[in-house]
Every structure is written in structure tokens, then in C-alpha cells.
Amino acid sequence: MFDVDTVHNFFTSWYGILLAVLIGYHVFDYIRIQIVMKKLGCVSPPVELDGFFGFKLLYTSLKHKKEGTLVNFIKERFETVGKDTFSFRIAGTPVISTKNPENIKALLATQFSDFALGTRHAQFKPLLGDGIFTLDGSGWKHSRAMLRPQFAREQVAHVKSLEPHIQMLAKHVRRAKGGAFDVQSLFFRLTVDSATEFLFGESVESLQDESIGMAKDAVDFDGKAGFAEAFNTAQVYLSIRSLAQKAYFLVNNKEFRSSNEKVHKFADYYVQKALNSSPEELEKHSQDGYIFLYELVKQTRDPHVLRDQLLNILLAGRDTTAGLLSFTFYELARNPQVWLKLKEEIYEKFGKGDDARLEDITFESLKKCEYLKALLNEVLRLYPSVPQNFRVAQKDTSLPRGGGPNRDQPIFIAKGQTVTYTVYAMHRDEQFYGKDSEVFRPERWFEPETRKLGWAFLPFNGGPRICLGQQFALTEASYVIARLAQLFPNLASHDDEYPPRKASHLTMCHQSEVKISLA
Numbered sequence: 001m002f003d004v005d006t007v008h009n010f011f012t013s014w015y016g017i018l019l020a021v022l023i024g025y026h027v028f029d030y031i032r033i034q035i036v037m038k039k040l041g042c043v044s045p046p047v048e049l050d051g052f053f054g055f056k057l058l059y060t061s062l063k064h065k066k067e068g069t070l071v072n073f074i075k076e077r078f079e080t081v082g083k084d085t086f087s088f089r090i091a092g093t094p095v096i097s098t099k100n101p102e103n104i105k106a107l108l109a110t111q112f113s114d115f116a117l118g119t120r121h122a123q124f125k126p127l128l129g130d131g132i133f134t135l136d137g138s139g140w141k142h143s144r145a146m147l148r149p150q151f152a153r154e155q156v157a158h159v160k161s162l163e164p165h166i167q168m169l170a171k172h173v174r175r176a177k178g179g180a181f182d183v184q185s186l187f188f189r190l191t192v193d194s195a196t197e198f199l200f201g202e203s204v205e206s207l208q209d210e211s212i213g214m215a216k217d218a219v220d221f222d223g224k225a226g227f228a229e230a231f232n233t234a235q236v237y238l239s240i241r242s243l244a245q246k247a248y249f250l251v252n253n254k255e256f257r258s259s260n261e262k263v264h265k266f267a268d269y270y271v272q273k274a275l276n277s278s279p280e281e282l283e284k285h286s287q288d289g290y291i292f293l294y295e296l297v298k299q300t301r302d303p304h305v306l307r308d309q310l311l312n313i314l315l316a317g318r319d320t321t322a323g324l325l326s327f328t329f330y331e332l333a334r335n336p337q338v339w340l341k342l343k344e345e346i347y348e349k350f351g352k353g354d355d356a357r358l359e360d361i362t363f364e365s366l367k368k369c370e371y372l373k374a375l376l377n378e379v380l381r382l383y384p385s386v387p388q389n390f391r392v393a394q395k396d397t398s399l400p401r402g403g404g405p406n407r408d409q410p411i412f413i414a415k416g417q418t419v420t421y422t423v424y425a426m427h428r429d430e431q432f433y434g435k436d437s438e439v440f441r442p443e444r445w446f447e448p449e450t451r452k453l454g455w456a457f458l459p460f461n462g463g464p465r466i467c468l469g470q471q472f473a474l475t476e477a478s479y480v481i482a483r484l485a486q487l488f489p490n491l492a493s494h495d496d497e498y499p500p501r502k503a504s505h506l507t508m509c510h511q512s513e514v515k516i517s518l519a
């Protein structure tokens with residue numbers, strides 16, 4: 001056995017001291033956590049083990065991501081584990097995962113100040129700088145206060161500006177001559193065209209191309225032509241940086257940097273144009289129609305603030321709306337009875353074909369289309385644009401559900417802990433949506449049960465960081481759906497696969513294409 005000298009020598013050596021400090025730290029931390037847990041009246045969350053430090057889970061998740069089944073896998077894991085809140089490790093990082101509405105409400109609303117966005121700011125900074133979508137604390141508060149008035153009802157009510165983009169989209173549809181085409185890529189082009197017009201005052205007109213006999217304007221300043229593609233590329237990198245968590249800085253290659261540069265060049269061009277405008281010119285812009293940048297310039301003249309906030313909104317608003325429209329037409333094409341009912345409502349309110357009454361389609365009248373509203377709710381339920389999200393604890397705290405034998409006791413959340421919440425899984429939970437929770441059925445939104453959902457339906461987030469563009473998005477999506485129903489009454493699906501494979505980068509869309517025909 002050890003003699004006294006050996007033990008003494010060990011504990012006076014550098015490694016002995018280091019070991020003692022480490023053990024001391026862990027013992028101290030354990031005692032501290034036990035005291036905090038007692039004070040907060042909570043227990044540890046149930047733990048799931050996924051192989052050595054969760055490396056197997058990382059491998060399986062990446063495989064599912066590649067196959068377009070990651071969100072399905074995450075949802076099924078809740079079922080396999082049999083708990084709606086549990087803790088696990090992925091690649092060594094401890095994560096708490098929840099789909100419990102009470103926990104989500106605490107994370108986003110009732111305990112808002114206990115949680116923050118974590119590494120999002122650092123991950124997204126090269127493209128988005130300091131803006132509403134990336135900032136926490138006072139920077140976020142200031143952004144929100146500045147931008148919120150821009151989303152007032154009058155501003156988002158201008159559906160008329162969408163019509164030229166619809167006409168351009170219709171040209172692509174007609175070009176297919178009733179045959180199959182990918183509607184998702186067209187919706188992505190439509191939303192970047194309309195968003196750039198709304199935000200910067202000029203559309204990038206990505207739908208205008210030679211395939212429909214529309215050569216691009218020869219007069220083009222340096223930056224506009226490549227903007228849409230550069231923005232797409234930069235976004236792919238942001239999603240990889242987000243996946244890499246704390247190792248995000250490793251994802252920073254030349255392509256990423258040059259895409260960011262192109263995007264900034266485009267935005268700066270318009271920011272300078274707005275800053276150079278006289279007060280009379282700004283007023284004229286306001287009277288001609290709403291342009292986000294020109295209104296914001298009345299509040300701040302800092303070119304960086306203007307650029308960053310506009311790009312933040314473009315990121316938050318563009319792919320989400322395109323995804324919503326693509327999933328809507330994917331489901332409509334597979335459900336002829338829903339398409340029929342929808343057309344009945346649209347034709348009754350706004351006419352059809354050559355007799356379409358465009359002047360009747362307004363922010364207010366679209367909001368009164370009950371079946372259209374139920375349709376959008378159902379699509380956002382099954383395909384929430386942000387299927388999974390996360391927050392990081394700012395201090396030792398707790399969440400109200402998941403502990404104890406009945407999983408109804410509060411659980412402990414240590415400072416720095418990442419908590420992911422999966423709206424996708426919550427939206428398909430039988431507890432809230434019944435036995436047919438996986439079935440696409442807009443009619444459920446007319447049933448009394450759905451009125452009691454509360455936080456179990458959460459496509460636009462809740463609490464102080466609730467989506468600012470909710471009304472804008474719903475109005476735009478409603479207008480596009482109504483107009484396509486008026487212009488093309490015949491819709492068919494050319495996709496065999498169900499459920500669809502889904503790409504979940506920053507937001508969710510179809511993994512590849514959405515093949516439909518419209519005539």
C-alpha cells in the first residue's frame with residue numbers, strides 16, 4: 001500500500017494539487033446545485049444516454065439531416081424516450097430538450113430574462129451584424145422599439161405592391177403549359193423580390209429571366225445582380241455555423257466572406273441612396289407607398305444600423321414565407337377537397353378569372369377568409385417555419401415541468417445550459433391535437449378543442465420576442481394563395497413522397513422540390 005511519504009509527495013506535486021482543485025470544484029458545485037435546487041424547489045431533469053458522450057447521436061442526427069428526416073427523428077425521439085422534457089449529450093455538450101408548452105412559455109415569456117440567444121450573435125455577425133434577430137439585452141430592446149412601429153397595420157396592409165410579382169410568377173406557371181414544375185423555387189424568388197422592394201425600395205426582380213422572355217435591365221449597379229444568390233449562399237453558411245455551436249468560427253471560408261461582401265454592397269448602395277435623399281424626397285417616398293428603409297432613415301442616420309436591421313428582417317421574413325407557401329401548395333395539391341373549399345371561399349369574396357375583383361382583396365378582407373385562415377394554421381401546425389429553436393440560461397434557474405415520477409415537477413437549469421424547444425413535435429402531439437394529429441385537416445380549426453390550445457400552437461413564437469412580421473407574412477401568403485386560385489383553378493400534385501423530406505437549416509422547407517401543375 002501507499003506510505004505516508006508517497007501520499008504527501010503526490011498532494012504537494014502540481015498534478016496532485018490540480019486533481020485536488022478539480023475534485024474540490026466539483027464537490028463544491030454539486031453542493032451549490034443541491035442548495036439552489038432546494039431553494040427553487042426543483043429536481044434534476046431525467047437523463048437519456050446516447051452512446052459515448054453523445055457522439056453516436058451526433059452521427060445519427062447528421063445522417064437524418066442529410067436524408068431530410070431530422071425533424072421527424074427529433075419528434076420520434078420524444079416518443080421513444082417517453083418524456084416531453086429530458087436531458088442528453090450531443091458531441092459532449094449537455095442539452096435539455098422540451099416540447100412541453102408550459103416549459104416553452106416559461107422560456108419565452110414568464111421567465112424571459114432568465115434566458116438569452118447564446119451564441120447566435122457571434123455565429124450570424126459576419127452577415128447580419130447587430131440587428132433585432134441577433135441581439136440580446138438592451139441592444140435587442142432598442143432594436144425592437146425602433147422597428148416595431150414599422151410593422152403597424154397600415155404599413156403591412158399594402159397588398160397591391162404584390163401584384164406585379166404575382167404577374168411575373170404567373171408567367172413562369174404558364175410557361176409550364178399545365179405540366180409539372182417546381183413551385184418552391186418560384187416562391188423563394190417571389191419572396192426575395194417582394195421583400196427587397198418592401199425593405200429597400202427596389203426589387204431584385206429575380207423572377208425576371210430569359211425563360212419568360214424578360215431579359216434583366218441592362219442598367220444595373222454593381223451588386224444587385226448577384227444579391228439573391230449571395231444571400232442564399234451566406235445563409236447556408238450561417239446554418240452550418242449555427243450547427244457547429246461553439247466551434248462556429250471554424251466555418252469562415254472565402255465563399256462565405258465573399259457572399260457577405262456582396263450582400264453588404266447591395267444593402268449599402270440603397271442605404272446611401274436613402275441617406276442622400278432630401279426630406280422632401282423622403283416625404284414623397286412615404287406618399288408613393290411604404291418603404292421600410294425610407295421610414296427608418298427618419299429615425300436613425302447610422303448606415304451600419306440601417307444595413308444590419310434591414311438584413312436581419314430580410315433573413316427573418318423571406319424563407320419563412322416562401323416555406324409556408326410551398327408547404328401550402330404541396331398539401332393543397334394532395335387534398336382536392338380542401339382546394340375546392342378554398343376556391344369556393346375566394347371566388348365568393350373576390351371573384352375569379354377575368355372577373356377577379358382585385359380591389360376587394362385587402363388586408364382586412366383577407367383576414368375575414370375563415371377557411372383560408374384555417375388552411376394557413378394547419379400548414380403552420382404541421383410545418384412550422386422554425387421547427388426547433390434554443391435558448392441559453394443566463395443564471396441558475398428552473399423550468400416548471402419534467403421532473404419527478406409524473407414529470408410534473410420543476411427541473412433545474414444551470415447557468416449556461418442550452419435548452420432546445422421543438423415546436424414541430426409539440427404541434428403533432430396527440431395530447432393536444434388528438435389521434436389524427438399527423439393528418440392534414442384544416443377543418444380542425446373550426447372545432448372547439450383548438451380554441452383551448454394556448455401555447456401548444458406556436459408558429460410565430462411568443463412572449464417579448466414574438467415574430468414582428470406575423471401579420472405581414474400572413475397577408476402576403478394569403479394574397480398569393482388567393483391570386484393563384486383565381487388565376488389557375490386546376491391544381492395537381494406530381495410528388496409521390498409523403499411525408500415530405502424536409503430541409504431544416506435556419507428555417508424549414510422541402511428538401512428538394514415541390515412538383516405541382518397549375519392551369
Ligand code: HEM
Nearest residue numbers: 132316317320321324385386459460461465467468469473
Ligand atoms: C411564415 C412566416 C413567418 C414565421 C412562421 C415566422 C416565425 C418567427 C419565429 C418563430 C420567430 C422567433 C425566432 C426566435 O426568437 O428565435 C420570429 C422572429 C422574427 N420575425 Fe418572423 N416569421 C415569419 C415571417 C416574418 C416576416 C415576413 C417578417 C418581416 C417582414 C418577420 C420578422 C421577424 C423578426 C424581425 C423577428 C425577430 C423578433 C425579435 O427577436 O424580437 N417574420 N419569426
